[in-house]
Amino acid sequence: MSHISNPRLAFLWQLVIMVASALVSAFALNEFLIPANTFSGGVNGIAQILYSAGKGIGFQINTGYYILLFNIPIALLGWFKLGHRFTIMSFITAFLTSAAAVVLPVVNIAHNPLLGALFGGILTGVGIGITMRYGFSTGGFDIIVLVLERLTGRTVGSLMFLINFAIILMSGVLFSWENALFTIISIYASTRMVDLIHTRHQKLTAIIVTTQAEAVAKAIQTAILRGVTIADSHGGYSGQPNATLMVVLSRYELFALQAAVQQTDDHAFINILNTVDTSGLFMNERQQAEQRKSLQN
Numbered sequence: 001m002s003h004i005s006n007p008r009l010a011f012l013w014q015l016v017i018m019v020a021s022a023l024v025s026a027f028a029l030n031e032f033l034i035p036a037n038t039f040s041g042g043v044n045g046i047a048q049i050l051y052s053a054g055k056g057i058g059f060q061i062n063t064g065y066y067i068l069l070f071n072i073p074i075a076l077l078g079w080f081k082l083g084h085r086f087t088i089m090s091f092i093t094a095f096l097t098s099a100a101a102v103v104l105p106v107v108n109i110a111h112n113p114l115l116g117a118l119f120g121g122i123l124t125g126v127g128i129g130i131t132m133r134y135g136f137s138t139g140g141f142d143i144i145v146l147v148l149e150r151l152t153g154r155t156v157g158s159l160m161f162l163i164n165f166a167i168i169l170m171s172g173v174l175f176s177w178e179n180a181l182f183t184i185i186s187i188y189a190s191t192r193m194v195d196l197i198h199t200r201h202q203k204l205t206a207i208i209v210t211t212q213a214e215a216v217a218k219a220i221q222t223a224i225l226r227g228v229t230i231a232d233s234h235g236g237y238s239g240q241p242n243a244t245l246m247v248v249l250s251r252y253e254l255f256a257l258q259a260a261v262q263q264t265d266d267h268a269f270i271n272i273l274n275t276v277d278t279s280g281l282f283m284n285e286r287q288q289a290e291q292r293k294s295l296q297n
Helices: 007-033 042-056 063-081 084-103 113-133 141-152 156-163 165-174 177-197 213-224 251-264 285-296
Strands: 203-210 229-234 241-250 269-274
Touching (some): 007 042, 007 113, 042 141, 042 165, 063 084, 063 141, 084 141, 113 141, 141 156, 156 177, 203 213, 203 251, 213 241, 241 251, 251 269
Antiparallel strands (some): 229 241
């Protein structure tokens, strides 16, 4: 569904993702994390801490209002660093999340703090991951993390865990270290789910054996704008000459590469390998977009 070609259908699908993400995130907050006194990551976690601290002194403001309040200044960062469309969609998602958190009742479903932390973290990660997969975010710290991802190249999940370490300390100092331990479980489960769903940072190496090297290489470069290394080879069984192509790409580009190769040479053999790390030039999405613009001009 991430490759919908019709712009109107693609936008409608993104609206569905917005609503789904908001409902999942609010459900995780109100039904698992808040009843378990376990804190989520990012703005949601800060909102929970303020809600819990205010509740202790008789000053209660729903977490949904805190979420909306903190998203306003962070949206300005996204506006200048990540683009207007991205920021607008992320802010709408944050607004829907805050509204859902206000409307949904707080009910203890798990009746166990460990289960509440685990399932709350998993659902929170799902809510964040699906938005990032389709080109926006849930707002809040997600925007800060995506800016840092572009600058550092680290995975979204690892950056989230580093930023959320402050929330873990706050939960331990203000409430109890048992709360902090459950918060670690929640945030870890959330970041793992984000990395599982949001796969742009994961790199792969495609080894392609074909008899139509030039045509396949051109199709790949048109589809995903990646460099292709071509080496002459021959079949060990057939003895026939062929070529072996090597391409390093992100997991998010895998579908487009496979489609381009199969449409050009349906007899081509494709072997996909996990890539631990790369050095040298590897264009990210922003650099690819700039390169496409320069080629069009």
